Amino acid sequence: MKLNERAINTVVLLGLLALPLYALVVDEPFTITLVTRAVILALAAVGLNIVLGIGGLVSFGHALFFGIGGYAMGILAYHAQTYTTLNLGFFSTGGTKLMPVIWLVAMTVSAIVAYVIGKLTLRTSGVYFIMITLAFAQMFYYFTISWAQYGGEDGLSIYIRNDFPGLNTLVPIQFFAICFVILCSVLFLYARLQASPFGLALNATRQSATRVEAVGLDPMKLKLLAFVISGAVTGLAGALFADLNRFVSPTMFSWQLSGELIVLIIIGGVGRLMGPVIGACVFVALEHFLGGLTSFWHIYLGVILLCIVLFARGGILGLLTGKEGAHV
Amino acid sequence: MSDPILATHGLSKRFGALQATDDVSIDLRAGEIHAIIGPNGAGKSTLIKQICGGLVPDAGTVSLLGRDISGLSTGARAQAGLGRTFQISELAMEDTVLENAVLGALGARASPWSFWTRALGRTDLTERAKSGLDRVGLLDQQDMIVANLSHGQRRQLEVAVSLTLSPKAFIMDEPMAGLGAEGSKTMTSFLDGLREEAPILLVEHDMDAVFALADRISVLVYGRIIATGTADQIRNDAQVREAYLGEEA
Numbered sequence: 001m002k003l004n005e006r007a008i009n010t011v012v013l014l015g016l017l018a019l020p021l022y023a024l025v026v027d028e029p030f031t032i033t034l035v036t037r038a039v040i041l042a043l044a045a046v047g048l049n050i051v052l053g054i055g056g057l058v059s060f061g062h063a064l065f066f067g068i069g070g071y072a073m074g075i076l077a078y079h080a081q082t083y084t085t086l087n088l089g090f091f092s093t094g095g096t097k098l099m100p101v102i103w104l105v106a107m108t109v110s111a112i113v114a115y116v117i118g119k120l121t122l123r124t125s126g127v128y129f130i131m132i133t134l135a136f137a138q139m140f141y142y143f144t145i146s147w148a149q150y151g152g153e154d155g156l157s158i159y160i161r162n163d164f165p166g167l168n169t170l171v172p173i174q175f176f177a178i179c180f181v182i183l184c185s186v187l188f189l190y191a192r193l194q195a196s197p198f199g200l201a202l203n204a205t206r207q208s209a210t211r212v213e214a215v216g217l218d219p220m221k222l223k224l225l226a227f228v229i230s231g232a233v234t235g236l237a238g239a240l241f242a243d244l245n246r247f248v249s250p251t252m253f254s255w256q257l258s259g260e261l262i263v264l265i266i267i268g269g270v271g272r273l274m275g276p277v278i279g280a281c282v283f284v285a286l287e288h289f290l291g292g293l294t295s296f297w298h299i300y301l302g303v304i305l306l307c308i309v310l311f312a313r314g315g316i317l318g319l320l321t322g323k324e325g326a327h328v
Numbered sequence: 329m330s331d332p333i334l335a336t337h338g339l340s341k342r343f344g345a346l347q348a349t350d351d352v353s354i355d356l357r358a359g360e361i362h363a364i365i366g367p368n369g370a371g372k373s374t375l376i377k378q379i380c381g382g383l384v385p386d387a388g389t390v391s392l393l394g395r396d397i398s399g400l401s402t403g404a405r406a407q408a409g410l411g412r413t414f415q416i417s418e419l420a421m422e423d424t425v426l427e428n429a430v431l432g433a434l435g436a437r438a439s440p441w442s443f444w445t446r447a448l449g450r451t452d453l454t455e456r457a458k459s460g461l462d463r464v465g466l467l468d469q470q471d472m473i474v475a476n477l478s479h480g481q482r483r484q485l486e487v488a489v490s491l492t493l494s495p496k497a498f499i500m501d502e503p504m505a506g507l508g509a510e511g512s513k514t515m516t517s518f519l520d521g522l523r524e525e526a527p528i529l530l531v532e533h534d535m536d537a538v539f540a541l542a543d544r545i546s547v548l549v550y551g552r553i554i555a556t557g558t559a560d561q562i563r564n565d566a567q568v569r570e571a572y573l574g575e576e577a
Binding site: 192193195196197198199200201202203204207208210211212213214215216217218222225 | 380381382401402403404405406407412414418419420421422423427428430431432434435436439440441442443444445446447448450453489490492493
């Protein structure tokens with residue numbers, strides 16, 4: 001079976017748009033929320049795909065940025081809803097409920113953290129890189145557990161979803177629309193990035209850093225920038241995820257989530273534009289349908305993952321298009 | 329005599345008890361091919377790594393066009409004008425031939441920090457890449473995935489990528505390795521013409537190629553240069569015959 005990848009991508013995106021619209025017509029708001037969840041997880045995984053798929057860096061700590069995005073939203077909204085001041089020493093604010101501001105903060109903080117961690121970890125490779133990224137995410141996980149000011153282990157509840165000018169974000173379809181537009185924009189940016197000179201050089205770095213050095217480019221700088229962009233995108237997804245649940249807790253930093261993001265990409269197709277999106281749809285569908293039947297649904301996810309790793313290295317997209325994807 | 333393009337001054341490198349590079353001073357002049365030969369383990373690869381970066385010498389310096397480049401990173405040395413090809417092909421195997429050459433062109437422009445343009449839509453990059461491919465005869469294969477190329481074609485691509493850099497000096501580590509008689513001949517005649525563009529420091533095991541091409545030959549044994557001279561001088565050098573060429577000569 002060989003299908004055109006572009007056609008598959010279009011069908012998947014249209015399906016992702018049509019399902020919530022259908023749910024709206026038949027009045028099934030829960031389905032809209034479910035698809036929104038898939039869209040947000042997809043966004044987080046698209047972020048990871050920049051470093052994992054193009055750059056070949058297996059970050060096992062991307063939940064870190066997801067969590068930072070979540071807490072950026074949580075902390076800003078918490079201060080806004082309790083009318084307290086957030087004092088950072090050099091700067092104090094009463095928090096905000098405005099989504100665009102929250103997104104900007106989530107992305108900026110994620111990018112800064114990604115820069116620092118990238119500087120420290122990108123010298124390593126292989127299993128060491130995996131372990132160090134995991135270690136950083138775990139540090140944040142345990143830090144937030146003991147961060148009593150913001151709920152510690154219990155997390156923070158945000159009673160009312162944050163605002164977006166002109167929209168009522170509490171209406172599921174409207175919040176879905178926000179997330180869907182963001183996902184499409186980021187996918188567009190990803191496609192441009194992948195085809196750009198930067199993408200070409202980053203892709204070559206994954207395959208032969210020696211070659212990239214020999215033509216006079218610095219693989220470290222390429223990887224670092226990719227890590228920063230990647231962290232910012234996943235951070236944005238984290239802020240949206242927290243807004244979807246109106247709740248943020250240390251589990252957003254958990255290593256299980258880091259693992260799930262990798263799994264999503266592998267299921268869909270590593271390094272492919274829509275790989276993370278397809279993976280996220282499959283993941284959320286399994287979680288919903290199988291999760292309703294048995295609480296051990298991860299076993300089935302494991303079986304699927306095993307089959308893909310053994311028999312379909314290019315993921316679902318690789319299977320459909322007959323082309324293997326990038327090798328990490 | 330004009331100043332050398334590339335020169336090393338007293339390079340030394342020791343690994344534990346092994347003196348891998350011992351006070352090596354060689355130079356590469358405009359328009360010449362300078363071959364470095366020596367038995368296995370003589371320290372040829374170690375020497376190349378010190379010249380191109382990646383291995384810091386214990387003592388000594390490397391200069392390119394009179395400028396000391398010893399303190400520069402591998403990437404910065406490439407920017408400064410060292411065009412290197414590898415003994416074992418270092419290419420982006422999943423990418424097309426053209427993409428690999430465009431990577432070289434990107435290196436020549438020193439700017440991968442472009443996120444919005446399409447790399448393959450940039451004529452400044454593709455023209456440069458294609459002219460490199462054309463010169464080694466790979467233009468017709470430009471859309472092939474490198475992993476599907478023959479061994480010989482990959483060697484040609486290595487050279488093409490370094491051509492896109494328009495280097496001041498080529499450092500070639502066994503470009504003939506595994507080429508076979510016919511391929512070796514083609515590569516020999518190609519390198520023959522290339523020396524006019526930029527001089528070549530050539531490490532090679534194929535003695536036919538070395539004696540056919542090299543203006544000068546340096547013989548490296550146990551990390552030390554024991555002789556430098558023309559092909560005839562080297563052939564007739566008693567020390568060289570004893571240490572290296574043995575009954576071959």
